[in-house]
């Protein structure tokens with residue numbers, strides 16, 4: 127963390143926004159503002175230069191419907207953005223272009239936990255190995271709390287895309303049809319919504335006589351908040367759209383040189 131701490135805006139003050147506020151304060155940062163049109167505890171209802179109150183970086187965890195507009199409004203206001211909202215992939219390129227055009231930092235990740243960051247890399251390798259055997263069929267299952275608004279999760283989508291890209295014969299992912307055999311080109315992805323599950327992702331490969339699985343379970347959503355706050359510390363002063371892999375390589379895995387602005 128920087129000595130002085132960052133003046134942060136929290137946009138979306140639901141379960142994640144409140145966890146981020148706690149972790150940010152514990153890490154020595156100050157909260158310039160909390161913005162959420164519905165949450166009773168939020169200080170402001172919408173984003174403006176006034177309600178941003180001098181924040182240098184915003185952490186945005188809202189809803190799939192509101193994330194693109196929030197992120198673009200923050201970038202237009204010159205505030206760097208860490209976004210963790212899932213389910214707005216189709217509008218992501220607009221936000222990335224805007225960040226580059228305006229020279230403002232932006233990073234998004236579907237999952238800020240360290241364990242899932244490792245899982246992404248292991249699954250990419252495993253998918254290549256299993257593809258080389260020509261004997262295994264991949265599958266994916268994720269589980270989240272019953273309030274989650276998108277499915278499959280952004281994390282599952284990224285894992286699935288990574289497996290499809292590395293598995294000859296697979297061209298797409300999605301739910302298995304309930305009334306017929308699975309098209310061999312489909313990577314089946316299933317999801318469960320129940321209770322308060324913070325997040326579980328299970329990737330498997332199955333062959334005649336053997337099976338293999340990798341599982342990540344988030345037991346506490348604080349792990350996502352810690353990752354998002356660390357990403358905000360890293361993003362401060364960067365003036366372009368960055369990838370979460372750059373953050374991981376610079377800060378967590380230490381495999382990149384420099385890092386660049």
Ligand SMILES: NC(=O)c1ccc[n+]([C@@H]2O[C@H](COP(=O)([O-])OP(=O)(O)OC[C@H]3O[C@@H](n4cnc5c(N)ncnc54)[C@H](O)[C@@H]3O)[C@@H](O)[C@H]2O)c1
Nearest residue numbers: 138139140141142164188192210211212235236237238350
């Ligand atoms: N990237 C990660 O590591 C990670 C981890 C957990 C959750 N998530 C994602 O983060 C998002 C939020 O998750 P949550 O558990 O906090 O959900 P939540 O339902 O508890 O909170 C969402 C909040 O967004 C608010 N909101 C609605 N419209 C808004 C707008 N226009 N501007 C600002 N806020 C608005 C709602 O009032 C609510 O308070 C979801 O998309 C979820 O999938 C990502």
